[in-house]
Amino acid sequence: MSLIGKEIQAFKASAYDAGSGEFIEVSDESLKGQWSVVCFYPADFTFVCPTELEDLQNEYATLKGLGVEVFSVSTDTHFTHKAWHDHSDAIGKIKYVMIGDPSQKISRGFDVLDEEAGLAQRGTFIVDPDGIVQAAEINADGIGRDASTLVNKIKAAQYVRNNPGEVCPAKWKEGATTLKPSLDLVGKI
Template sequence: MENLINKKIENIKAPIYVNKAFGELKTEDLEGKWSIFFFYPGDFTFVCPTELEDLANNYNKFKEIGCEIYSVSTDSEFTHKEWHESSDAVGKVEFPMVADRNFKISKEFGVLMEDEGQALRGTFIINPELEIVAYEIHSPGIGRNAKELLRKTEAAQFVYKHGDQVCPANWEPGEETLTPGIDLVGQI
């Protein structure tokens, strides 16, 4: 698999469903902002609504740190609308639901399962310069955790702002960081 760290996101153009309306997501919409692309296999499935509800329940925390979430599947924006209206869990979603019917975005991020016409569970944190700074990919049966994604995003933002410091395991905002250097070698 190709390494995607620091890969620049380009040529995004896709229909979305958000705030009970249809729209379009373009690359320019991402510029200068933190973004999360949250791929999932499909609408009207089993693990997916639990993940989207978890994100919805934590969405305000992501907004507070200046990060937008984009959930992405290969379903249409019309299917997203129907799922949003019929599922109590998905009905909580306020972030854009991206329709990747032509598979371009899923291919660009390396998560497309071509034989199934669906995406793997892929999570990508993208910095304001449109570079992927963190990602993880799961098989379809493994759900993700919004609070851990929030922690990773906060760590990515800290490192972005303080390039001379790094965040150790389980780091939370306000906790001690590390400054790499010769004096630190062998001291941890």
């Protein structure tokens, strides 16, 4: 069942705020009021995961410039996130919030929990300021994600939100022509 257009489920969890070096509490309300990227991954101290999270950090300043906050989530604890941050060169660069989901409630709520393994799948979600999921991508375990693709998706989602009645075509870039669906446009694309 698709989560697109649906409000995120309520949750409360402990997290490691890698930017401040503090443990914090995060909830579904923490994702509201701004655009958010929620990046699920299987586990700390693994192989593909640090490459993805480091890549997401490389885009963090750009995302922040767009008014986007980033949250990574795995079924590890917030303590494990801090230990990983302290011992991995790649993860040590991270400045965003790393949410612990040992109860698996958040992973289940975003429908990315591999029940048999007890781990989150590689899911990326763009959540609007109202807490509504606007985009979702889920990759198989062995396929790492490219965080640079988030920037254009978020710009398109923000454009559509701010310009009702317009839509962004494939490969749309900021400033490019959009479409206004209408009877006159049917069959002309």
